[in-house]
Amino acid sequence: MASSGVIDTDSEDELPSGWDERVTLDGKVYYANHHTRVTQWNHPVTGRRKVVMGELPYGWEQKINEEGQVYYIDHVSEKTTYTDPRLAFAVDAKQENDKTVRQRFDGSSTALHVLQGRDLSGKYAIVTGANSGIGFETARSLAFHGAHVIMACRDMKMAGKAANAIKLERPHAKVETSYIDLAQLQSVQQFALNYKSRNCPLHMLILNAGVFSLPYTLTDDGYEATFQVNYLGHFYLCQLLQEVLTRSAPARITVLSSESHRFTFLSTDTSLASQLSPPADNYRAMLAYNRSKLCNVLLSNCLQRRLGALGVSSNVVHPGNLMATGISRHWWPWRILFTLVRPFTKSMQQGAATTVFCATARELEAVGGHYFINCFSVQPSTAAESPEMQDELWAISEQMVANATTLTEKTGDCRVNWRTDPGTVTHHA
Structure with a gap:
């Protein structure tokens, strides 16, 4: 030497x-x-x-x-x-053998930057709401690195255009579209049945879809739309696909939330169902959004407690503040605000970075129960860390799914029974 x-x-x-x-x-x-x-x-x-x-x-x-x-x-x-x-x-x-989670990326990093040097060939990913915005960039980035990506979308015309755009850039990209309407639990059930019938593994389940500032609307299942689309539909999807995830372990669930989860709480003094899906005279669009995002953090933490021992880890993500996605399309004042702040916010590629990091980073193998901002773990709100509230939300969510209008004529084939002891799951055909 x-x-x-x-x-x-x-x-x-x-x-x-x-x-x-x-x-x-x-x-x-x-x-x-x-x-x-x-x-x-x-x-x-x-x-x-x-x-x-x-x-x-x-x-x-x-x-x-x-x-x-x-x-x-x-x-x-x-x-x-x-x-x-x-x-x-x-x-x-x-x-090489250090399992410490260090911050390798920050708010300026992009999803493609996070994936540099990775080969995701053989990995299967479902991304809800993948036809535009952060969901599209998440799907695009994973597909560019060899993953087989299912773009789960309600608007199939837009989804088809998005998938074609990816294939135009990468002709060999493995992307496909599949219909799901989170505002109709029967649609969620059918999506899961279709996926399970393929006998494919599932390594990444990315719960990205969401709505913001909706006027008061009830879904076909009888629940307030912001709550059902942002949270309850995703909760049900996790239940239906848990068998595939555990069979594919190690697998990861990535749930998109928001810093707005800090500006609300759920009270045990009043009916939890009435807080989550309030009547029209007690509806506030921003409050409904904040509560749905708090539910998403609670969901991710509860999934980690129940599935972590089975090889399925779950983390929750805040992608960025006031990002100029299509989520603001339902109310014109928000569209104006989002347009004004756009020069000072992240790009969609930057917004997708933390999602992709949680779904793929080697240092997060078997690591879950965290809340990530800019690819770094931070503390969520105190309300989001309560195991008691996680379990109470889980129980009321199961009850709401059982009472959903679009599922009343359905029996059996996709219902899931989760035992109350964390880490143990049973599936009933």
Whole structure:
């Protein structure tokens, strides 16, 4: 092994002239000095040792030629190189077995940035509300990296256009659309039946769809629409797909919420059902939205308690403040506000970053029960962390599903019975 002399470089990670960075077949990075013809494990500038981890980036393949040399083919760009593409994402060797969750990304990171170097081939993902906004960028980013993405949408015309847009950019992307209307629990049930009939695994369930500032509306099931679309429909979907998720473990559920969950609470002094789905004379659009987002945090934490031991982790995400998505379309003052603040908010790619991080990051394998902002875990509201409120919400949600109008003629084939002890689930055909 050799050491270097005086090094003239602008970056501590930049290699000096005559040095080359390489990697062994077992992922250890080493450095070759072409002047002295010696190699060493330590970086000639920083002295640190590095390793490469995980799979090759999507589209790459490792080959060995007749002389025994390892080379790499990028089937996307149709290029060949002798340099391991994972070198671009090498980490310090001491981090190889370190399970500490560090902040690698921030509010300016994009979903595609989060996925750099990843290959999600063979992974199946469902994204609700994927035809536009954050949901579309989430689906697009996962598909670009090899995942098989089911875009679960109510507007199939828009969904078809969105899927075609992804395939136009990446002709080999595995994306498809499937109808779901969260405002009708029978539709949620049918979506789950259709998916289960395929006998496909499910590694990522991303509960993204949502509405905002709706006028008072009752769904076909008899519940206030904001509550049902943002929360109850997703709750039921999790119930129906839990068997597929546990069979596919390790699997992850990612629930979209909002910082607005901090500006409300649910009281045990009055009927929980009347707070969640109030009558018209007690309806406030913003309050309904805030409560639905609090329900989403409670749901994610309860899912983690019930499914974590079965290999299914659940985390909840705040994507960003006042993002210019289509969620503001139902009331013109909100459209004006969202238009005015748009230059100061995240792009849709940035908004999707935390969702994609929670759904795919290696350091979050088997890690759940967290609330993430800008790809970093923070404390949710005190109300969201109450196990008692989580269980009470769960119980009333099961009762509301059982009483849903569109399901009264349906029996059996997709009903789920969850035992009260966390971590244990039974499915009844």
